[in-house]
Amino acid sequence: MNKIVVTDRTGESQRFDASDKMRILHAGLLAGVGLPHECGTGTCGMCKAKLETGEIADLWPEAPGRRSCRRPGEVLLCQSAAVNDVSLSLRSAFSPPLRPACERVKGRLTLEETLTDDVALFRCTLERPLVYEAGQFALVGLPDLSGPRAWSMIDYTPGAAHFDFLLRRAPGGGASAIVFDTSDELDVELIAPLGQAIFDPDEGRPFVAIAGGSGIAGMLAILARAEAEGPVNAGTSHIVFGLRDPDSAYLLDRLDAAVSQMNGALRVTVAFSDAPASALLQQAHANLIFTEGLAHDVAAPIVEQAKHGDVKPVYFVAGPPAMVDATLQHLLTVLNVAAEDVRYDRFG
Amino acid sequence: MTDLVEQDWVPACARSEISDGDKLEVELPNGDFVLLLGVNGKVIAVCADCPHQDTPLAEGSLIGSVLTCPVHFWQWDVESGEMLGPAELPLPSYDVREDAGQVFIRPHSVAL
Numbered sequence: 001m002n003k004i005v006v007t008d009r010t011g012e013s014q015r016f017d018a019s020d021k022m023r024i025l026h027a028g029l030l031a032g033v034g035l036p037h038e039c040g041t042g043t044c045g046m047c048k049a050k051l052e053t054g055e056i057a058d059l060w061p062e063a064p065g066r067r068s069c070r071r072p073g074e075v076l077l078c079q080s081a082a083v084n085d086v087s088l089s090l091r092s093a094f095s096p097p098l099r100p101a102c103e104r105v106k107g108r109l110t111l112e113e114t115l116t117d118d119v120a121l122f123r124c125t126l127e128r129p130l131v132y133e134a135g136q137f138a139l140v141g142l143p144d145l146s147g148p149r150a151w152s153m154i155d156y157t158p159g160a161a162h163f164d165f166l167l168r169r170a171p172g173g174g175a176s177a178i179v180f181d182t183s184d185e186l187d188v189e190l191i192a193p194l195g196q197a198i199f200d201p202d203e204g205r206p207f208v209a210i211a212g213g214s215g216i217a218g219m220l221a222i223l224a225r226a227e228a229e230g231p232v233n234a235g236t237s238h239i240v241f242g243l244r245d246p247d248s249a250y251l252l253d254r255l256d257a258a259v260s261q262m263n264g265a266l267r268v269t270v271a272f273s274d275a276p277a278s279a280l281l282q283q284a285h286a287n288l289i290f291t292e293g294l295a296h297d298v299a300a301p302i303v304e305q306a307k308h309g310d311v312k313p314v315y316f317v318a319g320p321p322a323m324v325d326a327t328l329q330h331l332l333t334v335l336n337v338a339a340e341d342v343r344y345d346r347f348g
Numbered sequence: 349m350t351d352l353v354e355q356d357w358v359p360a361c362a363r364s365e366i367s368d369g370d371k372l373e374v375e376l377p378n379g380d381f382v383l384l385l386g387v388n389g390k391v392i393a394v395c396a397d398c399p400h401q402d403t404p405l406a407e408g409s410l411i412g413s414v415l416t417c418p419v420h421f422w423q424w425d426v427e428s429g430e431m432l433g434p435a436e437l438p439l440p441s442y443d444v445r446e447d448a449g450q451v452f453i454r455p456h457s458v459a460l
């Protein structure tokens with residue numbers, strides 16, 4: 001075990017141990033240290049720190065998040081393993097420790113249901129149950145693949161010893177090749193839960209959830225929790241589900257049933273960017289509203305209306321980075337939604 | 349006699365590199381990263397890293413004179429120096445001078 005010391009910009013220091021196999025960010029989060037981060041997987045750049053003493057191994061020198069490491073000695077903690085005792089400094093302050101705390105657990109991943117050529121539901125049976133919040137994600141390490149992948153839990157069953165995931169095949173993707181092209185069960189290792197885009201019915205607020213493609217994954221957990229626990233009388237919640245075309249659509253039955261179950265407290269709009277919905281599709285899902293356009297454009301009038309409701313909604317945005325960025329930009333600068341009301345996950 | 353004030357200015361970029369709405373990150377000889385912004389016909393220079401959690405602000409958005417960090421959306425009106433939205437800290441800025449098609453910065457940041 002190597003000793004790690006991290007000092008933040010206020011001069012506060014935190015200490016934890018990390019083996020040379022473990023990424024320093026993950027070791028710190030598991031030890032309850034509030035290390036700044038977002039994706040945990042090398043893309044966002046939020047976990048950068050300066051190496052002061054000791055040696056690290058850079059596990060993914062090409063990580064896109066390295067673009068934020070512009071000063072000498074800066075490294076990504078989620079892509080660094082300690083070779084010996086290491087001290088690091090942050091130009092930011094420590095974040096509050098994760099609540100609920102994240103844990104490391106083994107699991108077994110199996111295909112549950114194929115939804116389209118590129119999208120499928122998987123179940124990961126855990127060696128023990130983990131507590132998590134609706135909207136959170138897990139870092140999943142797959143056999144013979146460098147670096148874990150971030151996948152959102154799609155259900156809200158914190159007492160159960162499994163996580164369900166909705167995965168989209170990324171062309172040429174490392175994890176995609178393993179999970180979609182092997183029929184065997186896979187032994188995986190998880191670090192979970194992570195993520196701040198959480199829905200808590202105790203806030204007593206409706207939600208407006210805007211999802212691009214597989215970004216619907218975390219929204220399904222939010223929906224599951226809302227179906228089970230309210231928020232009661234908080235006003236209408238909305239899901240805007242952006243998809244390419246009707247042929248690539250999935251989960252419409254699930255969403256249709258949720259609208260009916262929530263008895264007027266939920267409206268779901270499916271926005272196809274490339275082709276309109278057929279009359280047949282609309283008939284088969286009479287509780288859903290079908291429209292053409294990009295998710296953030298389609299969401300605009302819904303947001304305008306929700307903004308002026310009695311209770312301010314929470315806004316959730318998830319999906320591919322370009323979709324998330326366009327939607328956030330629109331929400332904040334055109335629709336003047338308050339930044340503190342917006343929670344998001346960039347899937348990449 | 350050497351003009352100390354004049355000596356303080358360092359060249360940052362050509363004026364033609366920045367139009368309204370543009371963001372350009374430059375590194376000063378002292379290692380500071382500075383973000384040059386095109387705002388209402390002027391060039392404004394601010395610290396290139398978000399004072400919240402050090403995110404490069406070149407990845408944020410600039411609409412008019414409002415700069416927004418892409419992570420937790422702290423915002424500043426870079427013309428007036430006003431903190432907007434959830435921002436809790438001011439964004440340090442730099443003096444800017446334009447001369448013969450060149451933008452110069454004085455590398456001592458001050459809170460906007």
Ligand SMILES: Cc1cc2nc3c(=O)[nH]c(=O)nc-3n(C[C@H](O)[C@H](O)[C@H](O)COP(=O)(O)OP(=O)(O)OC[C@H]3O[C@@H](n4cnc5c(N)ncnc54)[C@H](O)[C@@H]3O)c2cc1C
Pocket residue numbers: 038039041042043059060137146147148149150151152153165166167168169170172173174175176177195214217218345346347348
């Ligand atoms: C918060 C969050 C939640 C997400 N939720 C979901 C979800 O619910 N469903 C879903 O389908 N996708 C989700 N994603 C995207 C997901 O993490 C993967 O990007 C996606 O599964 C494709 O993985 P891949 O390995 O097939 O593609 P690849 O392109 O091979 O890799 C994708 C990601 O894996 C990491 N990676 C790649 N190569 C390396 C390497 N050599 N070393 C270390 N890391 C590497 C990087 O983070 C990269 O962006 C989420 C992403 C984030 C950030």
Ligand code: FES
Pocket residue numbers: 036037038039040041042043044045046047048065076077078079
């Ligand atoms: S947390 Fe390390 S790059 Fe995102």
Ligand code: FES
Pocket residue numbers: 398399400401402403417418419420421422
């Ligand atoms: S890092 Fe910029 S607002 Fe948080």
